Each structure stands twice: as C-alpha cells, then as structure tokens.
Amino acid sequence: DATAQLELGLHYVTGAGILPDEQAALLWIGKAAAQSHAAALFELGSYYTLEPHQDYGRAAGLLRQSALQGFAPAQSSLAVLYWAGKGVQQDRIEAYAWLGLAAEQGERAALDGQPGLQAELSDVELQQAWQRAQQYRQGPL
Numbered sequence: 001d002a003t004a005q006l007e008l009g010l011h012y013v014t015g016a017g018i019l020p021d022e023q024a025a026l027l028w029i030g031k032a033a034a035q036s037h038a039a040a041l042f043e044l045g046s047y048y049t050l051e052p053h054q055d056y057g058r059a060a061g062l063l064r065q066s067a068l069q070g071f072a073p074a075q076s077s078l079a080v081l082y083w084a085g086k087g088v089q090q091d092r093i094e095a096y097a098w099l100g101l102a103a104e105q106g107e108r109a110a111l112d113g114q115p116g117l118q119a120e121l122s123d124v125e126l127q128q129a130w131q132r133a134q135q136y137r138q139g140p141l
Contacts, residue, residue: 002031002032002035002037002040003032003037005028005029005031005032005035005037005040006028006029006032006037006039006040006043008028009024009025009026009027009028009029009030009031009032009040009043010025010029010043012024012025012028013025013029026044026047029043029044029047030044033062036065036069038065038066038069038070038071038074039066039071041062041063041065041066041069041071041074042062042063042066042071042073042074042077044062045058045059045060045061045062045063045066045074045077046059046063046077047059048062049077049081049086055087056081056086056087056088057087057088058087059081059087060078060081060086060087060088063077063078063081064078067098067101067136068136070101070105072101072102072105072106072107072110073102073107073109075098075099075101075102075105075107075110076098076099076102076107076109076110076113077109078098079094079095079096079097079098079099079102079110079113079117080095080109080113082094082095082098083095083113083117092117092120092121092125093121093125093128093129093132094129094132095117096114096117096118096121096125096126096129097129097130097132097133097136098110098133098136099113099114099117100114100129100130100133101133101136101137
C-alpha cells in the first residue's frame with residue numbers, strides 16, 4: 001500500500017514514534033514513489049533539492065510526475081525549478097503555468113510567487129502559460 005509506505009517513510013524522516021533513519025525513509029518513500037504515488041514523488045523530489053543530496057535534474061523529473069497528477073505542492077516546487085533554471089532549462093512561461101495550476105488549488109507558495117513572476121511576463125507569454133496549463137490539466141503528456 002503506497003500510502004502506508006509513504007507514512008512509514010515520513011515517520012523515519014521525522015522520528016515520530018521511531019528513531020530517525022534517512023536510509024529507511026528513502027527506502028519506504030521510494031517504494032511509494034515507484035507506484036506513482038503523487039505525495040511520495042513530491043517528497044522524494046523535494047529530498048533531491050536539499051544539501052548534500054542535491055540533484056536538481058532528478059528532483060525535476062520526480063516533481064513533474066507528481067505535478068502532472070495535480071499535486072499542488074509539486075506544481076509549485078516544479079515552478080520554482082523552472083523559474084530558477086535548476087535541473088531544467090530556465091523557462092518563465094513553464095514556471096508560470098505550473099504556478100497557476102498550484103495557485104488554483106490555493107497553494108500558498110504559488111499564490112505568493114505568482115504576482116512577481118507575472119510582472120516579468122508579457123501578455124503573449126502569459127497567454128502561452130495559460131495554454132500550457134490547460135494542456136497539463138488534461139493529464140500527462
């Protein structure tokens with residue numbers, strides 16, 4: 001059960017009721033992610049944005065899988081990677097598309113970041129971002 005695997009992995013991360021164990025956490029979260037569990041993909045992708053494990057390319061791939069399932073925290077995190085050009089080619093239009101999808105779900109980080117990025121884009125670029133977001137809403141590409 002992917003949800004149970006994720007929960008166990010998160011217990012190993014936080015040490016809630018169990019001794020913290022990074023390797024056990026990765027094992028269990030990885031098992032859930034291997035089943036395409038959106039939250040597990042997000043957690044694993046987020047792990048690869050942290051020192052000393054930074055691998056932004058790997059993080060972007062995992063976050064994208066989760067984001068395409070509509071998981072707002074992953075959409076917001078993926079937007080940040082596109083905005084900064086970390087692990088992916090910098091693409092403000094792509095960043096805004098993902099921020100918009102996350103903001104529609106009330107994701108706080110997306111709501112906070114949207115105005116700043118919007119100010120950097122032309123009307124044509126905003127339209128392109130909206131069109132990409134529409135494609136992503138329709139499911140995995």
